[in-house]
Amino acid sequence: MADLHVFIDTNAWLAFYAFTSDDLEQLRKLIAVINKDKVKLYTSHQLVDEFYRNREKKLQESLAAFTSSGVSKSVPRYMRSFPEMADYDKAMQKLEKLRNDMIARSREEAKSKALAADKLFADVIKAAPPEKIDNKLISAALDRRLRGNPPGKPDKLGDQIHWEALLRDVPDGADLHIVSKDGDFESPLEKGAAHAFLVDEWREKKNGKLTLHTELKPFFNAHFPTIKLAVDVEKIDAIDQLVNAGFFAATHVAIAQLMVLVDALTWDDADKILTAGLENNQIRWIGSDKDVREFYQSLIVKFDQKIDPERKQSLLAVFTKEEVQTGLDAIDWEGDPPF
Template identity: 35%
Template sequence: MNLFIDTNVFLSFYHLSNDDLEEIHKLAVLLGKGDIKLWLPNQVKDEFQRNRENKIADALKKLKEQQKKPQFPQICKDYPEYEEIREHQKQYEKKLSSLIKKVTDDIAERSLKADEKISELFEKASLINPDAELILKAKLRMEVGNPPGKDGSLGDAINWESLLLHIPMGEDLHLVADDKDYYSVLDENALKDFLIDEWTSNNKSDVRFYRRLSQFFKEHYPDIKLAAELEKELAINELVNSSNFASTHSAIAKLQKYAEFNKSQSNELAQVGLSNSQINWIFCDDDVFSFYKSLLNNHGHDIEDELVEKLQAEIIQCETNGED
């Protein structure tokens, strides 16, 4: 699945946004899995770096504005609620000052969570470096007035031309942008007709438009609520499909950090531990044995009786062999 995210969407994670960083985390997991290919024109990286500080400065300004003290008329001061409010206000001011300091320190060290998550995405993305010919196409696009793009600005035109050139013919594009240069004046949740027609004509495929990353996830991955759950499912799938001892140990290492599995997951793990020879043959290895013993102790009540009996037999056999 081909995905493009416009610069303004990345920058929104530093500011007031309806999406939170969990969306970025989920995307990073899916990129690692290979389900999604994120196309990243170098123009987007440059725009992001140019505008990051301004977005952060504006967000920090709005945060500091929360320090303004409310004014109370004199007639309020004889009521007990006034003293309670003042006490809560002092606690609020103390916590807010602490928050501002921590945020300011992280900004200086470039260690904001948004920095970490977006850097991870950029590292996993497929970078597009525009050449002179592509830039000429973008300039022509701007000069004749074709979208996307603002007067005198090449950025959006370069990004669009990059996508037209590099995304394979016949493959759909999923485009996330909260920018009037992309969306229709008739329907702000739809792409401009000109861009739809151009994409369909040139790439013989569809282009789907979203204003927010959460809209993309809602449509295509509605069951994914948290990235951690997705990572757990991927680790289970890795164990299920293990084709050698090394991949078994790798999957077990990932699964050992999870304390909770639902009923379906517990039964799947139990079944594969018995049926996959690349797991069962090394069942008595310390890590595999420890994982399945813990699974049985903590989730045995969710596992089918027949599987429980077989797992218990495997565990007893390992313990017996260890005593010999």
């Protein structure tokens, strides 16, 4: 079961087509933590419909804002005599051409849903398939709106449907994190906090805590502070598997995952891996295996200046074929050693 239960409102998804401090790497990180079962993301057909219904409008708004922004081509008349004006005019012509090219490309890719944000949203929905919205749930959402209960606006039903779906789908006892930018889930009294009515309702009906986030980035900073890039999710998981490997096959699987991530490993990562290589028998006893040996030797070379000489000698003794193989050959067993 995932550690964190998350709902991302439609407006937060659409923000990736506008001007936002969130970047597309946040979506890549989200997909990675979903696939590693660290986050359970709740989506629905209502959310997907809202997204595609409003996508083109949001794209047009952002393109219009981008078109109207920029450096002015007009300059005070007295500046025209400055020697820099020729370079300024050339730079403005180049800027205008680049902007027009980018706008044209954006429109073309938008038509075929080929924008990076389009592809990542599709990948998110693949990782977190949408739940169905039935008549019973719509009836509950309508009743909620007629009663005037949050979230949502009195002339729309979308947020009420989202909330009733969350009450239906999220398991009892689970805390819920909502990412939303437009204030429909927000307290009128305390900016950035969830509406008190919803907090109380979630506690009473689901026996959990409700937390509101305005963007994905602060959510990741709070709950996954070591994850800066999507690759960090794979890296941290593979390091954990290796450090805690309880049998030889698990060691080989973790090594295979880490081999493609060597360039992304920091010294802190390497320190944990090297320590495990000396302390975990399931790594040490197969230190002569080609994949294990080559991986550890690549780390020793990469971080040569940071490893103290005594520790380096111990590592080389383990991850050098001849010395380790001598110890293994001295033992007669069938299959893996019984550790």
